Amino acid sequence: MTQRRLFLAALPALLFGLPAAAHDYKIGALEIEHPWTRATAPTAKTGGGFLTITNKGTTPDRLIAARSPVSLKVEVHEMKMDGSVMRMREVDGGIEIPPGATVTLKPGGYHIMFMELKAPLAQGGKAPVTLVFEKAGSIDVELKIEALGAASSKH
Template sequence: MKKTFFTTAIIASLTLGALSAPVLAGPEDIVIEDAWSRASIGTDRPGAAYMTIRNAGEETVLLIGLETPLAMMPEIHESKTNADGVSSMSPAGEITIAPGESVLLEPGGLHAMLMRLKEPMVEGQTFELKLLFENSDDVTVEVPILSIASRGPES
């Protein structure tokens, strides 16, 4: 009887622990589409990268940061224009992506800001950009560098 109670208590404890553990999304659940960037004018000005991040999984994911060997300070930024037509840009913080939803990183909105470039962004080259997620494996994308006047991957 004592052994049965002990076994039941262990099974209940393990089951409760499994139920309360966070569910992690796998890297296959995060789909990166249409990544691109523009060539830079040297390294004095920041660069930017754009893409669509789609959550194809069943759990919400949280984008918490970026890493790239190209820039010392990569961050997600957001550009906004107020009612008076004045534009501003600031760090966006964490980005929540619900299951089945997408987040668009685009000029004039959310974007990957690449501050303190280590080298110029040269048209025709690519660079790696790692997206860091709190509740999923990180995802690395190869970002093509388009012309300085480009308006997207289709232009």
């Protein structure tokens, strides 16, 4: 087979395989998929980060902290109803990821909370975040910045 044919045969794998591989992460038994955030208004001081964590191992782990250069403070948060009022608060002790389970951080539930943003998050960009797990350790990921008000990631 000529080099050109070999290249053309491999091209679909390169075009369709790289985007997924470039935006998913693995640390220990944990797989982190589709990290994303929303663009923010020019005057916004807060933002949220979202992703999916799957524990392929046999022991539980915990997302206990997050850090990012995009804001002065980052916390692991949850939103839940308290009677008829939606409340948001930092999760005490982090978010457990049981063995064999998938935990999704999404709008209206668990999420990463960026407080005191240093600059607006611009659509099309990326926001670097370090996730800290109790057992697996720390991993640097990039959150794709989706449109202002996006309900979910488009990738």
